[in-house]
Amino acid sequence: MIKFGYTILYVEDVEEALAFYENAFGFSRKFISTDNDYGELITGETTLSFASKKLASQNLKEGFIESSLEDKPFAIEIGFIVENVPEVLQKATSFGALMVAEPVEKPWGQVVAYVRDLNGFLIEICTEVKM
Template sequence: MSTTKFATAVVYTDDVPRSVEFYVRATGIEPSLYDRDLGFALLGTDQSVAIASHAAGALMLADGYDTMKSAQVRGAELAFWAADVSAAFQRALDAGALALTPPRLMPWGQTVAYVQAPEGTIVGFLTPVAA
């Protein structure tokens, strides 16, 4: 049995206030911690999503941190459960996201939709897969 477990996914951005505002507007999940001086926020009571400035990234990772070179989509995604995927998708667009995939039903019964957040992260909204 592993002694480690998932803690948080971190989105690094040039504009922490804008990103925090986007994720709050798009998901309704408020920060449980927000250090505006450092540029670091943890969203929700479970703190499973963090928003961090590049300066905070450099502080945490020291010499191992390399800032993003562009705002292009990365090989990562933040996915959020949504009872109403269409409404979540529209809320994200209204908050400033770019539409990637409008809501659609997958062959295994799950409804999914994807946007690109202003800082470039892929954000998914999904229903649970039926048991």
């Protein structure tokens, strides 16, 4: 059996990233290493984690493409399911998230909006898909 355990975002400042997600989305801190190079948030079944770019460089000797607000977002997003998209969107932007796309209702009834976090990662804020 395979279980999807976590997604790790490589950031310059792990403490800053944790604080942003705690404040903007209300997640709770699960863990941060004593050297502040790695941290985790309680986000439900799957953990959202952050590793410093320094730590990532130690693990990936040939390097990686860094996320940046100056560049277009990667072809990947993290999605947060919420009941009230405009409310969560307003809170996230008040803590520094950059608006990408205002809420839109999709043909299947889901409301979807997009922001980027302080490190440029793309976040979908959406209602649950009703089947």
